[in-house]
Amino acid sequence: MLFNSTVFFGFFLIVLIAYFSFKKSYKLQNILLLISSYVFYGYWDWRFLFLIALSTVIDFFVGKTLHGEQNERKRKQLLFISVFANLSILGFFKYFNFFADSFTDVLNLFGFHGDMITLKVILPVGISFYTFQTMSYTIDIYRKKLKPTKDFIDFALFVSFFPQLVAGPIERAVNLLPQISKARIIKKEQIYAGIFLILWGYFKKVVIADNMGLLADRIFNNYESFHGIDLYIGIIAFSIQIYGDFSGYSDIARGIAKLLGFDLMVNFRLPYFAINPSDFWNRWHISLSSWLRDYLYISLGGNRKGNLKTYRNLGLTMLLGGLWHGASWNFVLWGAFHGIILIVYRYIGFVKLPDGMRGMNIKAIFKRWGSMIIMLLITLFGWLIFRVDSMDQFEYFLKYMYLRPSGFTSEFLKLIFWFSLPLIIMQIFQHIKKDLLVVLRLPNIILIVLFSIMLLIIFIFGAQEASEFIYFQF
Amino acid sequence: MDKLPIEILKKISNRKIVSLIVIPLLVAFLVNLYLIFYFERFSPNPFYFIVNKKLSILKKIDKKVDWLVVGDSSGNQGVNPAIIKDSIGGSSYNLCTFADMGLMDGCWMLDYLIKSDLAPKNVIMVQVYDSWNRNVYPALFGQYPFSWIYRKAVEPELFIPEQYRKDVFYSHFLPIIHQADRIPDRIKTLRSFKQKLAYIDDNGYNPYTFGVNEYEINADFKYHLKYTTDREPYISPHNLIAIKYLQEISENTDINIYLANSPLHDELFADSTFNKFYTKLNEIISSHFNESGRVHYINNPPILFNKSLLQSSDHLTDEGAEIFTRHLLKEISKAKLE
Incomplete structure (x- = not known):
């Protein structure tokens, strides 16, 4: 169901x-x-x-x-x-x-x-x-x-x-x-949050994720017909799809649970705003990453037995984390990729937020956003490994991902822009206010208008046939 | 690390919660209500639009019709009732829809008129060759009257699986879900939609006057060549039900039924593989009507057209429709003499 x-x-x-x-x-x-x-x-x-x-x-x-x-x-x-x-x-x-x-x-x-x-x-x-x-x-x-x-x-x-x-x-x-x-005891605040989570979850899933999925599938399933910027667009579309799909599901699940009086753990905390891989895994699929940390990484010794063993434990944990996603070598490689990135960042010492990135001065903000962008690019590359069906497809992407547009680029960019815009706006506000429910601070009349528009958009732009959530396959 | 965002719960009153749930749902309900009425006349789905338009013409018929034209899209833009009227007189309507309904909706429309005591004297049924192996496309059910689908108000009866009955319901009562996905496309193509599809004559004729597109014709040509390669012709179960109905009508009423092949692209017909398929199909169709006294299988072999008069392999331009209509009338005269 x-x-x-x-x-x-x-x-x-x-x-x-x-x-x-x-x-x-x-x-x-x-x-x-x-x-x-x-x-x-x-x-x-x-x-x-x-x-x-x-x-x-x-x-x-x-x-x-x-x-x-x-x-x-x-x-x-x-x-x-x-x-x-x-x-x-x-x-x-x-x-x-x-x-x-x-x-x-x-x-x-x-x-x-x-x-x-x-x-x-x-x-x-x-x-x-x-x-x-x-x-x-x-x-x-x-x-x-x-x-x-x-x-x-x-x-x-x-x-x-x-x-x-x-x-x-x-x-x-x-x-x-x-x-x-x-x-x-079901509090009104819980119902309030639950309604928003359900609506926003559906919006992310059926409007953003499913439509980005169509674009991602079009490019990935016919990759030899595309080149240049279009391949980047395919990866970006998939990254929006997988986030919208999975976080959308989590939001719906948590919203439904709230209506029943239960508080389930937050599973996503704006992962694409992460500044390094440790930060990313504190934000993406938190329930799994924390499970792997608590029951696998720590059981292996965590970071208590010296650097080499720490790297081993990180690598093994991420490798198995990748394997958890599915019985396919690209998931294992994706896990290994993230393991390597974690190890590299640990080796260079970028695990916690450095002093130079704290505060609201221009330099610190610039460094933080620079780190975010680098981490985002690393994440996007990881999604390429995650999404490809074959080594040939992976090699094709690497070979033809140059910065040249095609006849389709403009149309694709418009789709990405319009469907990701609501997500980007919401996430920027959530990030600035450090509050995932920031939208509930709006005056009631604006919320009513916003909810009405979201509901209509879900009906009009949402997929007609119920499409499965990506993480069901895991 | 940068501070992680958390969920900060907000205080709210009961009234506000209720308003946040009720008002958006009410807005959606009202929009849906508006769409029910708007889409009946101007559905953003071109298929639905044509079906709705033809059904509205059908419902307005209040006298017995001399010439009822039904069938698929090749007839929709291929048969001009005004030419029938000018040539041989009498009233005439073109209620052709789509090949995806096979012969079925033509039979339903005929049955509707019979049951309304408005049985037509003559029925011309125009079918493209590749409509014969198709069962009715369930997504179109929703455009037909509720009573036809749920209460079997017309014959022949069709068993509709439960999953498609749901589509009928959604299509009638929840267009905001069922058809709303087309709204963005409609907004983009509003002007061209109004030019191309919205123009359907009061007699149901939907002329194509937008020039010849060779690319479209060539692409369609390739499609039909591929379709008839390594495939055997047959008549679908739904069309067999429709044939049986037509045979019964021919035996029990004095309605003349002229089953006509659609017009065809001359180059397509000249292809040996296509021709073999087509000929074999016609033999199968003919075999069903050999002993049906009042069902005449006409335009066999089909009249052929070159690209200058075509929109696609079986769709004609307005000029082509004039030729095809006159040809059908000649075929009908020939059939009457036989």
């Missing part, structure tokens, strides 16, 4: 009405949300409900047992069960064919004729998200940062909560479980 589909509107309306009619009992609300979440997921393919249920059952009982276990060896074994089970599910459904094909390619490279079995495995939607979410529960219990919940319904809801089930944010139990386990 896609957020941008009429089925979802009907579904959510029914859930919302039922939810508020059960307002006297948060336990009944939880049961309702759990059933709704399973219906939401099952609408796509009911067969994979079994996987969520399996992951839920395993981690609930592992968590419960882990908390009561004092023997360190047994604690590790229990943790291993949880991590192994979740990674096995993820590994099989997501990576089996990838590794089989890659192994075959390696064998062929050495002259052996391998013929690995390739299974027609369907990738369950959201598997990368909910497996990571549920693993964070058992890991936090192991680390004694969290006590397990005794209520299976609460835990099951934590794993399957429909607003964030299929494309995040990847929630932490320390944040979401306490909200599930008590009565929600």
